[in-house]
Amino acid sequence: MARALANQPWRKANNQRRFEIFIASLIPLPLVAYISISQQLNPILSFAALFLPMQLIAASIVGYHAYGRRGVGDAVLVVVTFFFSAFVLILLLSVLSSVIIQGSRAISWQFISQNNVYVSPTTSLDYGGVGHAVVGTLIVVAITTIAAVPLGLAMAVYLTQSQSKTRNLVRTFTQALSGLPSVVSGLFILSIIESTHMGRSGFTGALALFPLMLPTVARVAEEALKLVPVDLRYAALALGAPNYRAFFQVILPAAKSGLLTALLLGLARVVGETAPLILTMNPSSSTSLNPFSGGMSTLPTFIYNYLASSYETSQARAWGAALVLLILVGFLFGLARFLGKNKSIKSKASK
Amino acid sequence: MTSLVTSSSLRAENISVWFGERQVLKDVNLVFPANQVTALIGPSGCGKSTFLRTLNRMHELIPSAGLAGAVYLNEQDIYSEAMDAVSVRIKVGMVFQKPNPFPTMSIKENILSGLKLSGRKIKDADELVETSLRRASIWNEVKDRLSDQAISLSGGQQQRLCIARSLAMDPEVLLMDEPCSALDPGSTRRIEETISELAESMSIVIVTHNMQQAQRVSDQTAFFLAEEGMPGGVVEFGSTEQVFNGPIDQRTNDYVNGHFG
Numbered sequence: 001m002a003r004a005l006a007n008q009p010w011r012k013a014n015n016q017r018r019f020e021i022f023i024a025s026l027i028p029l030p031l032v033a034y035i036s037i038s039q040q041l042n043p044i045l046s047f048a049a050l051f052l053p054m055q056l057i058a059a060s061i062v063g064y065h066a067y068g069r070r071g072v073g074d075a076v077l078v079v080v081t082f083f084f085s086a087f088v089l090i091l092l093l094s095v096l097s098s099v100i101i102q103g104s105r106a107i108s109w110q111f112i113s114q115n116n117v118y119v120s121p122t123t124s125l126d127y128g129g130v131g132h133a134v135v136g137t138l139i140v141v142a143i144t145t146i147a148a149v150p151l152g153l154a155m156a157v158y159l160t161q162s163q164s165k166t167r168n169l170v171r172t173f174t175q176a177l178s179g180l181p182s183v184v185s186g187l188f189i190l191s192i193i194e195s196t197h198m199g200r201s202g203f204t205g206a207l208a209l210f211p212l213m214l215p216t217v218a219r220v221a222e223e224a225l226k227l228v229p230v231d232l233r234y235a236a237l238a239l240g241a242p243n244y245r246a247f248f249q250v251i252l253p254a255a256k257s258g259l260l261t262a263l264l265l266g267l268a269r270v271v272g273e274t275a276p277l278i279l280t281m282n283p284s285s286s287t288s289l290n291p292f293s294g295g296m297s298t299l300p301t302f303i304y305n306y307l308a309s310s311y312e313t314s315q316a317r318a319w320g321a322a323l324v325l326l327i328l329v330g331f332l333f334g335l336a337r338f339l340g341k342n343k344s345i346k347s348k349a350s351k
Numbered sequence: 352m353t354s355l356v357t358s359s360s361l362r363a364e365n366i367s368v369w370f371g372e373r374q375v376l377k378d379v380n381l382v383f384p385a386n387q388v389t390a391l392i393g394p395s396g397c398g399k400s401t402f403l404r405t406l407n408r409m410h411e412l413i414p415s416a417g418l419a420g421a422v423y424l425n426e427q428d429i430y431s432e433a434m435d436a437v438s439v440r441i442k443v444g445m446v447f448q449k450p451n452p453f454p455t456m457s458i459k460e461n462i463l464s465g466l467k468l469s470g471r472k473i474k475d476a477d478e479l480v481e482t483s484l485r486r487a488s489i490w491n492e493v494k495d496r497l498s499d500q501a502i503s504l505s506g507g508q509q510q511r512l513c514i515a516r517s518l519a520m521d522p523e524v525l526l527m528d529e530p531c532s533a534l535d536p537g538s539t540r541r542i543e544e545t546i547s548e549l550a551e552s553m554s555i556v557i558v559t560h561n562m563q564q565a566q567r568v569s570d571q572t573a574f575f576l577a578e579e580g581m582p583g584g585v586v587e588f589g590s591t592e593q594v595f596n597g598p599i600d601q602r603t604n605d606y607v608n609g610h611f612g
Contacts (some may be wrong), residue, residue: 253455
């Protein structure tokens with residue numbers, strides 16, 4: 001083993017070089033800390049303004065020492081990539097942590113399961129919860145999903161499988177629709193409610209979410225179906241398959257995980273929508289299972305209504321609801337991934 | 352149990368093909384008798400593969416494609432009203448240049464996929480799988496892992512699996528579009544042996560760029576050529592022996608001896 005190593009024509013960075021890289025990546029951090037403390041600078045500001053340039057310089061010196069000029073380019077790329085990845089990660093973690101920290105004050109099993117009847121702004125957090133809003137969110141999103149997912153998939157099938165000339169027109173309109181601001185969708189349904197006197201309900205809320213979910217599902221599903229090699233379709237047709245069997249037995253299974261992503265992104269698009277629901281649904285404090293009449297609360301509208309309050313407990317309830325919404329989304333995503341797993345085939349890469 | 356099916360003859364009459372306004376094939380007349388292997392040779396872009404796809408109506412899947420002429424399978428025009436593309440493709444199987452097993456299916460499911468896709472009943476599944484895999488000379492390599500995913504096989508094995516998949520349909524004619532172009536010599540040799548065995552029960556049309564392969568496997572050879580800016584056509588058609596050793600046309604002579612193309 002040792003001999004083989006000695007005979008290798010090239011070697012990875014030797015110990016001395018590793019040491020240099022180690023030093024270069026360690027020195028800037030305490031230096032920045034020292035400067036910001038001794039000069040009493042804002043720690044976050046000094047970190048952003050000083051750390052990145054110093055790390056760049058340190059990495060460039062090591063890179064230049066090792067490989068000359070191209071080493072500088074490599075070092076800059078690595079540092080910048082790492083820095084921005086870390087930035088995105090920190091952003092995500094701070095959003096999550098703020099919701100978790102603020103939300104955990106209110107959250108408990110009773111908060112998730114009970115509804116909000118008999119709760120006033122001064123009621124203690126031990127009573128009442130967002131159970132009605134969880135149910136409302138599930139009902140409204142379920143109605144939207146039941147309508148939008150089959151239609152969106154059908155659109156994707158039309159856009160990828162047919163040879164029709166109106167395809168491009170449909171694609172353009174779908175793309176235009178996906179840029180529709182959610183409040184406009186809400187206003188549209190609101191105008192229908194007012195002109196037909198149909199009354200606000202969970203169903204009208206679902207109607208307002210529908211134009212938002214449909215184009216998302218259709219576009220992502222179209223991309224997923226496009227990724228299936230045309231060879232597979234030809235193979236199926238050459239075996240004497242009618243178009244529909246080739247689609248259901250070959251193309252659809254091959255695109256399964258991509259289509260699941262379409263469903264998830266569609267869910268993600270609507271589950272947190274607030275503006276259209278404020279316009280098209282009446283809030284309610286009690287649990288309602290009837291989407292066709294009466295008020296119904298959803299988690300986003302609950303958050304919106306309670307965050308505006310000046311009472312401490314109401315704000316805590318809003319944060320708690322935000323945490324419940326996060327958990328709900330995580331649960332739905334996990335469920336979809338679990339259901340999408342392909343269990344029928346042993347996927348072992350045998351030699 | 353290799354049933355010796357009486358194989359059928361295939362005949363192409365005055366086949367001309369257009370893609371949009373551009374004509375790519377002009378007046379191709381070829382006869383593929385039963386139990387014969389026919390090689391289609393010629394430089395790239397001369398229309399061999401296009402012609403092959405007219406023989407099982409895969410050609411019409413290309414939106415701009417146009418066609419004139421007729422193809423007779425057992426004296427019945429496959430483009431006539433009485434025939435539909437699906438029933439033609441059940442009788443005339445096809446193996447593609449690139450191995451294309453269905454990635455979501457196991458080896459066994461791939462073999463049975465043709466029957467499922469064409470909506471036919473599967474009687475003795477295990478026996479059909481074994482027979483088909485044996486006829487494609489791949490049974491010994493995969494018999495212990497029939498439930499593995501098809502894409503876990505090597506390229507050469509995948510191609511033989513695709514041949515087995517076509518054979519499970521028990522076709523009367525098998526079309527092969529450069530089936531060995533992506534394979535190593537060992538896999539190529541095995542597929543060539545398979546072709547010779549299959550010719551006992553069906554007629555085979557094979558497109559190839561490999562002159563030695565054409566000589567090894569085929570009984571008759573058609574040489575396709577497209578002159579600059581002109582549609583392609585058949586320059587010479589005859590027994591393989593004659594086309595390679597005593598070609599009548601000078602261009603055939605130049606091509607088979609490697610002077611151009």
